[in-house]
Amino acid sequence: MSYQLSAVVADVELLREQTADLDHAVLAALRQDFALLPVTPQLVTELTGALPDFAIGEPSAEQPFQLVLSPALRELLAGWSRQGPVAYLEAGFAGGLGHQSAVVWLGGAVSWGPCFDDRFDRPRAEWPINAALTRLGAEPGPWIDPFAELGLHLERDTAGWLAHGRRGLSADYWDDLAEEWEQHQQPPRPGPVGDWGIA
Template sequence: MGYALEAVVARDEVVRAVSREVPGSHVVPLGQGLSLMPMTDEVFDAVTDGSERRDLGFWRLPGGFGTVLAQWSGTGPIAYVEAEFFGGVGEQRAAVWAGGSLVLGPLGELAGTPSSDAVSPVSQALRRLGARRGLHGDEFEAVGLDRHRSNDDWIAAAGR
């Protein structure tokens, strides 16, 4: 079974505030006071400027959305994360905006390839948002990003 995530992540109050501007958005609480807003087709259409460009090397970041994230980050640090894995192979990307500027990334990593013991891009972004790994293997697990395997699963969890 695979894992796929494309989402905005920030402190709960930040995600809730920005989600009010985005028709069809869903807010899903994570651990450590963070929440995520999955990038659905409806959210994508609501936040894109219509350009075809792939900002910052992400595969699902809408055209011009980096500018929107920079604006939203005036209320608190905000990340955009993507992760896709199947059978231990995949990749993840992450970037963080704060105070109107890109402050981390974009970071990318292929999973299942030889690499250093460096912290994954998503965990680095979560650290920048204040997450701590505690007794867990990394910040990804510590905030509960391993609880669901797709954006649809996250949205279903938001409805409970």
């Protein structure tokens, strides 16, 4: 099973304010009052006035992102971070192999990263996306790590996140559906004794 992510994550109100007038911005709800903004070529063009550029070859520590973060895009995200921390996250997995990368801006400048990992031999908390989400203010909860706690596992790719946002789904949507399904699968409870024909 594959997984692909290219997104900006920040406080939902911060992202709502910064993207209110954009035609190609779709916000997807996460838990803990965060939101995910899927980064598409159309969005990058709208934000920067230029077509996006993509790295040649696989991401690495030297070139952590597939999307080349142009000076205009970096400046824009840094500007957003004056209202609170903003992270750009990327991940790509197929057949159990893959990578993830992250960078965080705060107060108009990079405050952490960029960080890249394709070995995952460190504790989960130090994986790039988990570390970035912690720096955004993600709180521990019942899920295994910040990635799952906020709900980044809910969709498998950009198209999924776009659909999630356009449909206005919550981060608990799938859990709610499963719970509803389970309730409807329960056999009907027996009625009172009188309903059994026993007087």
